[in-house]
Amino acid sequence: MTEKMCLAEKLRVGQTVVSAWASLPSPIFSNLFLKSGYEAITLDLQHGLLTTADARDSIREIIIGGGHAVARTCVDDFKNASWLLDMGAEVIIAPMINSVADAKKLVEFCKYPPLGSRSYGAVGATMTSGTTMDEYFASADKKTLAIAMIETPEAYEALEDILAVDGLDGVFVGPADLSLTVSGGQRVEPVADASLAMQKDIAEKTRAAGKIAGIYCVSKGHLQHSKAAGYQFMTFGTDSTLFMSAASEAAKALD
Incomplete structure (x- = not known):
């Protein structure tokens, strides 16, 4: 039986x-996302309603269901980055x-020495996947990804230096916040021409x-534009929005 590729492997071969x-x-x-055809689910601990316990249980559900678990942490919550990887x-x-x-701080908490200083003991990951700690440790730095969000003018200006950080696997654009911060708080325009041009530049520099x-x-439309711009990992479809949209249509069935 062919071993299932991890998300990092899929992305590195160009998927x-x-x-x-x-x-x-x-x-x-x-x-439900997995049953609907998604292969990866991103858990939003920054703006979503999930607690760390919810994230732990969701990660287990995703792994058992054959999917890839991704987690967005809160700002500066580096300690939970390590813990979520352990889960x-x-x-x-x-x-x-x-x-x-x-x-560098992100890498420190996400990678084992010598790249970082992540502590040894991924109990949740090994129990759920059925691997030993030694097996997990041997490939963890290659099979888990540390991704930095780019969503401010400071980050955009420092992009090439950020990308050069050893152990950082890539970047993830927050287009709403990027447009908000670049405009000095005046606009949230993630698909304005200027925003799309900046997003394309980020993708090109990252791939380079x-x-x-x-x-x-x-x-x-933004998903299609992002793919054409060179983005490989894209999130699209939020549980609360999808549910409310479908529920709204159902509630109007007799109108």
Whole structure:
């Protein structure tokens, strides 16, 4: 039997992966996303309603269901980046990484020595996947990804230096916050021409550095544009939004 590729392997060989976005505090939604055809689910601990316990249970559900678990942490929550990896997450997306120092801090918590200083003991990941700790440790730094969010003018200006940080696997664009911060708080325009041009530039520089370019997509058109721009890892489809949209249609069935 051929061993299932991890998400890092898929992205490194050039595959495009679209992930669902989970903001609601129940592993049931992760299960439903997998049954609906998604192969990856991104758990939003920054703005979503999930607690760390919800994330732990969702990660287990995703692994058992054959999917890839991705987790976005809160700002500066580096300690939980390590913990979420220990639970079995394959990718950590960290928001507001604005400098080389921020990127190095992320790597420190996501990678084992000598790249970082992640502590040994991924109990959740090994129990759920059925691997030993030695087996997990032998390939963890290659099979788990540390991804820095680019969502401020400071991060954009420092992009090439951030991408050069050893152990950082790629970047993930937060297009709403990037447009908000670049405009000095005046506009949230993730698909304005200027925003799309900046997003394309980020993807090109990231791919040129040999790293993974990811982005949050706000519409189907934005998803297609992002793929054409060079993004490999894209999130599209949020549980709360999808549920409310479908529920709204159902509620109007007799109108």
